[in-house]
Amino acid sequence: MTRLRDEFIACLPERLAVLDAQWVALTRGEPESIEVLHRMAHSLVGAAGTHRLLGVSDAARTVSRIVAALPPGIEVATEQLDTLRAAMNILTEAVSNPGVNPLPPLSVGRATPPRIMVVDDDADQGLWLRSMLEPAGYQVELFFELAAFRAACQDCEPPSAVVMDMVFSAGDDAGAQTIAELKANWLSQTPVIFLSARKDIESKLAAYRAGATSYLTKPVDPDGLLRVMAETVALTPTQPYRVLLVDDDPILLQLHSAFLRQAGMTVLTTDNPLRVPEILTNFSAEALVLDIYMPQCSGPELAAILRDDQQYAETPIVYLSAETDVSRQLLALGRGGDHFLTKPVDSLHLVAVVALHARRFRQAQEASASARAARYERDRHLQAVNAHAIVSVADSAGNITYINDKFCEVSGYSRDELLSHNHRILKSGEHPPAFYNDMWHTISRGEIWSGEVCNQRKDGRHYWVESSIVPFVDAAGLPYQYISIRTDITELKQIEKNLRISEERLRRGQAYANIGTWDWNIQTGALYWSERIAPLFGDTNGELETTYENFVNAIHPDDRQAVADAVTACVEHDTPYQIEHRVVWPDGAVRWLMERGAVTRDASGKASHMLGVVQDIHSRKQAELALIESEKRLKEAQSLARLGHWEAVLESGELFWSQEIFHIFGRDPATFNPSVGAFKDAVHPDDLALVSNSERRAEQTGIHDVVHRIVRPDGTVRYVHELAHAERSADGRLLRLSGTVQDTTEFMEAKENLRQSEERFAFAVEGAGDGIWDWNMNTGEMPLSGHYEAMLGYSKGELTPTVDAWVSSIHADDITRVQQNLRDYLEGKLPLYVVELRLRCKDGGYKWILCRGTVVARNGEGQPERMIGIHSDIDRQKEVQAELEVARESAERANKAKSDFLSSMSHELRTPMNAILGFAQMLEYDSSLSPDQLENVDEILKGGRHLLALIDEVLDLAKIEAGRVDLSIEAVDLTDLIEDCRQMIMPLAEARRLVFDLEISQGAAVRADRFRLKQVLLNLLSNAVKYNSEAGSICLSVHSVDGGRLRIAVSDTGPGIPADRLVELFQPFNRLDAGYSEVEGTGIGLTITRQLVELMGGIVGVESQIGAGSTFWIELPSETLVATDMKVEATSASGTPPTASHTREHMILCIDDNPMNLKLIAQMLGTRPHIHLLTAHTPQLGIELALSRRPEVILLDINMPGMNGYQVLDIFKAHEHLRVIPVVAITANALPREIERGRAAGFAAYLTKPVDLSKFIQIIDAHLSRRPMATNQENLKS
Known part of the structure; x- marks a missing residue:
């Protein structure tokens, strides 16, 4: 950089001379010199600024601005030229003394991944962020505390970026405060990305004020995080960015390219903008850096030209110019530029801008390539889908908007026939409406529907498709279109159908043949068998698990070893597996099965599977066994025959x-x-x-x-x-x-014996006067012999010997019965043919005949061919029977009259007895009576009760004689029964100072009716007390006798009975001592005893000796006693009438036509002061009182004039409010059938007169306790 600056300073005078020459040309009126002068001044601005010659750069910018303001194409005014000259003089002075400012640092390409500091007190969140960033090429340092983060910032170089949680436990916005502090010192240039769960604008404003570069809301989207990081931190690309640099100033061109190359970019340069299209054909630039003012073509012009080519439409264009006029900058950007950098430009800024646009372009190109690849893949997929699948698109209403060719091909419809139509055009009728309703309901909710659908082609044929319908939903979640993709599975469905048919045929075949198949995996032990096998093993419910163990367990124990040996031989030696064996079904039934099988082996020869079949051979086996048994029986039959x-x-x-x-x-x-x-x-x-x-x-x-x-x-x-x-x-x-x-020796001998027997029989019949008939059932002939014709008044041979002649002689009233009897015999319903009939005699009258016969010959099919029989004259017997029938009817009428008399006598006697015993019972509880008076009352009671016992005995005898005694024969424990009788008789015995002895073994029992046996023993014991000597003894003994019987004997020490009078003991109403004895009795007790014992299958006897006493005994079948739960009846021996358990008031209605009975009931209820009694002497009055007063209990007599008790009860039961009131019958009708009738009619209780006071009060109390308390107290008071 220093060398280039020195070279630039050395050529400044030369460049200044060029500018002076252009000024001179301008003064000469050459307007084209304005553009040249502007361009050269503009170039000098950028070059001087880049080399940090800021005085030269500012002076050149002033010249450039003055030249740019000159009007093009017209002569420049003198004032303007003077201004320009003055500016150029300042430039000349600056060039002569350029001054030296420090050169800017060069951007150096990153050798290591960007270092990212992640600060988050949530360990899980921090670890997750690191797992997202490190795979993307970032080096992550993780901090969970702010103090550690602050220390790291002070001790090391600033990181490429900081990712920080905005809120820490130290306080709200602690992260933002920390960053604001560090930004002032160590992190001034470091991008900071804040993470926060808060979405409010206050939090975001605090973050950005603290120096945030980006603000991401939790939960953080992984793609969003990586996108922000890529925009914030420049990652060193795996491939250098490619940049084309265009500038007519060779010095700037060289300098700017050095900046970019130093940052690791691949840079091509040219000072001729017209060569750019040519260069781009061989150099795929990812960013273009253009100067604006170039002599051949300006930067904006070149940008416009490139944008016309779609190939370069997206290539980033960065203008690099000394132009500071914003309007000119915007104009340039409008011609296709993406960024505008003003010379002089900081090297770091230049590198960052160019890298940013190159990176975005590369990402866009990669995304575009991915999109193109995806589109290609999609197109190929779509092509594949269209080639294979049936595709359609429908709108929200279900109308078809798109179909592919496959749809038309499969359905047979043209595209025009399907578009705008609903899919209902394809409905086959195969599916019910519910099927389509479910489909539409699913997709209309925005859910995908999948299933198999049967459609109908245009030609009417059906085809099956496997369909998936995908709804596309709008922002509101409502479907706006449906895409359906279907696969034609018609052939598959046909295969499935054929398979089902085949399987069904196999299943039926196996079912018809009772065959099942099985497959045993020898290695794993897994066993498969077809559905038919389970029933062969007796499992009809499918509950038997298919295991080898269950198979072995089902085999009959006697056959298991044979089956196991056969399986072993097959597996180890390839011996064919074929065996017949038995299986035991769950219900215990034994069935025969036949099995066949073979082994399959793997490549090494090891047995892997055993396959086979099981067949039900039970019927065949049964037939074989039956054949063997038949042959055996045949031999036995041949031997026997x-x-x-x-x-x-x-x-x-x-x-x-x-x-x-x-x-x-x-x-x-x-x-x-x-x-x-x-x-x-x-x-x-x-x-x-x-x-x-x-x-x-x-x-x-x-x-x-x-x-x-x-x-x-x-x-x-x-x-x-x-x-x-x-x-x-x-x-x-x-x-x-x-x-x-x-x-046939025995047969021949029997035949001879039969012949002789027939001769003897014919002689016997002849002697008995009977007639013989022999009916040939094939011909109808019926020869007659013996006295047949004579008994009907005919001479021998006078009757026609045919069955038709015989039938015609039968009385018209008997013919149907005779023929039915014959049919029943011939059909096997009767063992013999026996019938009584009347046959016409020669004199025209009819005679009763007993006809008996039997079939003596049958044909090969078992049909009768011959019958032989006899006719016996029973005419006299029939006359006797008629006479006996008349006598029987007369006896029955007499017996009925006797029963009616006894019933009436019982009723008539019980009515006054009710008053006698009833009032006597009331007197018994009267405390005002003297002892003598109470003794008199006791005598009245004893006499009345004795008379009542006489009445009961008479009725008992009547029932026995009429055969109306119902017995319940059972095993009776004599020990308990005799003890009961002893306790009942002891008070009488003690009164006469008699000693009572028992001789009975524990467990003795007989078959008898318990109640009637007790009645018998009480009668015998009572007689032993009554007819015994004072201070004598009674012995009751039980011991076994022959014939499986027990004898129960009652012995006394009385005077004894003469032997000639013993036969009179069991005659009814015959008392041997009636003339002189004071003992009370009826004379029918022993009669009843004998008849009851005989009805129970026993006998009665007596032994007596004058002066020594008598022994009466009975014998009954013995029985083995079975232990049962003993039931003890609790009885009350209270001598006082029951008392009410409540004190609330009650109302009772009594309906009786007898005033004495009404008076008695009133006195009986007088012991209950809270019971109010209403009385009615007529049924009509009783009904009226019941309706008006609604009593809680009704007492009702049965035998009343005008309307009996049953009719009154029916009226009560029919009334809504009266049917719930208990009605108690109080009547003299004491016969068992009358008591049963009363209970069946619906009486709540049935009391017979004379009424027992204790029992009466007990029943009244019981019914009153069940009734709710009266709500209408006025009913009680009125």
Whole structure:
């Protein structure tokens, strides 16, 4: 630089002389000298300034400015020339004493990557910034504290740039404050890039005031960070920037090029602007530096020329001129320039500006190249897509705006036929509307839709496409167009269809054949099997996992080793794998399978896979096993039927016998060799001709069928039946016989016995007076014998012996029944044909006949051919039956009358008994009565209860005699039952000072009805107490007897019973001591006892001795006792009437036509002061009271005049408000069927008269406790 400046100073006088010459020319009126003078002065401004000759540069700038102001093309005024001369004189003086200023430093190319200081107290953020910058070519120093950063700035050279978080924990804007402080000292020229999460303008203003170069908002975009860094810090390019420098001043040209080359740039120079286009053809400049004022062509003119060429339209152009006139600078920039530098220019500034534009141009060129490459790639992709895919574009309404050629080719439509139309033109009808609705709903939300669509070509054929529809959305997120790319998959779909069909055929084939395939990976153990195999192993739900272990576990345990050995042999020795084995299904069923398989091996010969099939052979195996079993059964059947198979070759005399024939002929198969001759020797001599004749007939008929005798070696004679098929020669000779032989000895003997039996039967029938008929079911003939005709008044042979004649003689009322009975017998529905019918006699009357018959012959198809039967005269029996029926009906009427009488008697007796026992019970609780009076009341109660027991016993006897007793037979534990009876009878026994003994073993049990057995034992024990001696004893014993029975005996020490009167004990109403005994009784207790025991399958007996006592016993079937949970019934022995558990007021209505009963109920409820009783003596009044007063409980009699209790109950149940009120029946109807009727009708409870006070109060309390409290207190008060 110093050398160049010295050379420039040396030539300054020469350049000044040129300027003087041009001034002289100007004074001579040569106007062209103005431009030359301006250009040379302009050049001197830049050159002097560049060499730091500032006085020369300023004087030359004054000359340049004065010349530039001169009007071109006209004569210059004297004043102007004088001004110019004065300026040039100053320039001459400056040139004579130029002065020396320090030269500016040269820009040196960076040898190391730019050093960047990153300052951030967030370690993760700092590390992330370093990971972004270092790969981009920057050297990063990371600081997490401001103090460390300050120290580094003081101890080392300033960095290329600083990247700093604006906010530190030290306080708001701590980073900005730090930078402001350092900028004043060490970082004056260092670019600073601030990072901050704050977006407010105050933060940004603070950053820029502190000296920020850029401000980036967190989260930082990586691309944005690198872009700012590239603009802020000049990275040394891998390839030097290429610069073309154009200036007509060779000194400046040399100087400026030195600046740029020193910065590492490749520089070409020229002082002739007209050569620039030529130079650019061989030198791809990334920046042009042009002087403005050059003689051949100005800088702006050259820029305009270059911009006309598209090749240089983007090349950066930097003007380098001494022109300071802003308007001229702007004019130059408007002609195609990008930057304007004023001479003299600082070298660093020149380098920075040129590097900036060169870098941007290179980046733009690289981006353009990338874009071109991308466009090329896109075009190639598009070309590839168009060649393969169907592409279309549709607007927001779905109307087609673009299609490619492939679309037209596949669809068969022309472009004009498709454009502006909706894709519905291609709908095939293959998809439901919901399919298209879902598609449109997806893409209208801006989401991509993908799927397979079946479209229809123009010619109507269908084609399948795999389609993707991509929506393009606007700023509001609404789609404005849709691009669809489709691939024609019609052929693939057809392949899939064919594959499905093939797989379905295979599946069906496997299903029909019950075959499955499997593939076992021997190396990994993985097992695959087709869907058919699982059902073959009994898995119908697909739950069986496909593993080799599950396969082995499914094999029958007895077959597993055989299967394992077969697999091993196949894998190790290539033995064909074929085996039949059993599998056990999850439900325990055993099935037969057949497997075949083979091994595949890899290149080394190692077994890799085993492939095979499994087939269900269960039916075949069952058939094989059945065949074996059938053959076995055949042999057994032949043995049992004494039937054998034989074949005889008559010409050679050979004879084959099955095993059974040896047994029939009494020969040993080990020693006897059968032959035709040996067979003839065994035939009975008297039957040889018979056998020979049958053989001769076989030559004509082809059948050998004969029954004859044989003589065994031991001399016994047997009958055999031979039946064979004959094989004859062409001339009719008998060659071979093959058939069966059966030992029919027993049949022949039975046949003879039958003949004799028939003779005896005919004689017997003849003697019994019965008639015999024999019906040939094929011909209709029916011969008659015996007394058949005589019993109907005909002479022998007078009746036509046909079945039709027999049918015509049947009474018209019987014919249908007789024929149906016959059909049922012939169809197997009846074991015998037995029917009673009336047949017409000769005199025209009818006689009852018992007809019995059976089929005695059937054809080969099992159809009946012959029936034989007898007719017996039962006319007298029918008369007797009619008489008995009349008697039975009479007895039933009498029995019904008795039952009605007993029912009525029970009702009529219970009604007054209700008053007697009811009032007596009330008196029993009257504390004002004296002991004598209470004793009288007790006598009334005892008498009334005894009368009530008599009534119950009479009714019990009536039920037994009528057969209406229902028994529940079960195992009854006698220990518990007898203990219950003992406790019940002990108070009576203790009153008579009787000793009670028990003899029973634990666990004794019988089969009986528990309730009825208890009734029986209580009756026997009660008799033992009543008829015993004072201070005597009672013994109840239980022990086993023959026949699997237990005997329960009750013994007393009473006076005994005479033996001749024991038979009278079980007669109803017969009391042996009635005339003299004070013991109360009805005389029917023992009658009921015997009948109940007999109904339970037992017997009753009695033993007695005068003066020693009596023993009554019963025997019942014994039973083994099964342990069950014991239920204990709790009973109350309280001697006082129950008391109410509440004190609130209640209302009860009682409806009864008997005033005495109403009075009794009133007194019974008198013990409840909070119960108000309403009474009604007629049903109508009761209904009115129920409707108006709404009682909580209604007491209702059943037998009332005008309307019975059931009719009243129906009215209550039909009313909305009355149906919820519990209705309790209080009636004298005490029969079980009447009680059941009452419960079924809907009564809440059913009480029979006479009413038990405790039970009555208990039921009332129970129903009142369930009722809500009355809300209308007026009902209670009124």
